[in-house]
Amino acid sequence: MESVRRLESTGQEVPPQHDVLASLFDLLRDVELASIATVTPQLESHIFNSYFCYLADETLRIWILTSPESVHARCLATNTSVSMAIASTEQPWPLPKLGVQLFGHGRRVPDSEVGTPIEAYGDRYPEFPGVLSDPSSLAGLENRFFEFVMDRAKLFDEARFGAEVWIDVVF
Numbered sequence: 001m002e003s004v005r006r007l008e009s010t011g012q013e014v015p016p017q018h019d020v021l022a023s024l025f026d027l028l029r030d031v032e033l034a035s036i037a038t039v040t041p042q043l044e045s046h047i048f049n050s051y052f053c054y055l056a057d058e059t060l061r062i063w064i065l066t067s068p069e070s071v072h073a074r075c076l077a078t079n080t081s082v083s084m085a086i087a088s089t090e091q092p093w094p095l096p097k098l099g100v101q102l103f104g105h106g107r108r109v110p111d112s113e114v115g116t117p118i119e120a121y122g123d124r125y126p127e128f129p130g131v132l133s134d135p136s137s138l139a140g141l142e143n144r145f146f147e148f149v150m151d152r153a154k155l156f157d158e159a160r161f162g163a164e165v166w167i168d169v170v171f
Contacts, residue, residue: 001056004169011165020167023157027086027100028054032124036064036084036148038075038106048072052086053124055116059171060102060150063117065143068108073146080105082148096158104150114138117145 001021007014037047048071050064062084066073076082087099109117115136122129133140155167 001058001060001171004171006168006170008168009161009165010167011162015161015167019160020155020169023098023160023167024100024153024155024169025056027098027155027157028056031086031088033089034062034064034084034086036072036082038072039079039081040071040075041078046071046075051125053117053120055120060104060153062102062148062150063109063120063145064148065117065121065145067142068144073108073144076106076108076146080107082106084148096163097156098159099156101154102148102150103152104148106146106148109145109147111138111144114145117147121145 004017004021007017007020009015032051033049034052035047035049037045040046050066052062052064054060054062082104084102085099086102091097118132118136118138129135131141132138138144151171153169153171155169156165157167158165161167
């Protein structure tokens with residue numbers, strides 16, 4: 001991903017796009033656990049934590065590997081809206097804060113389309129290919145991939161952009 005559609009800032013100036021993307025990708029690379037919220041059929045929120053991998057090509061796609069019988073998977077079957085927060089839990093207070101909120105839509109990845117998520121998950125978690133009986137499929141695993149295509153983000157990187165400055169990004 002080399003560009004975004006829109007940037008806004010709560011600070012005095014909007015930082016250069018390449019600085020914003022560098023901050024976002026550094027964070028996605030360095031933090032492996034996301035808190036992800038879905039919506040139940042009763043329109044109640046449901047939140048869970050999951051390891052993730054990502055790919056930023058023409059858009060930002062994030063994948064998790066989870067049980068299709070989980071509450072969050074069942075939520076996505078009826079309402080694709082999803083949000084997530086990614087931040088290191090090792091940030092000591094009151095040092096500069098770093099994190100991102102992401103918003104978009106999710107779906108279960110059909111078994112015929114798991115090639116890219118398998119590759120991305122294997123790149124991020126080198127032990128992952130060892131649990132697969134077939135490196136090109138999830139055969140034999142209970143879990144399946146779910147993909148989140150992110151439409152926008154709220155990035156908080158006080159070290160780069162200043163105290164209490166949120167950067168709104170539209171992909």
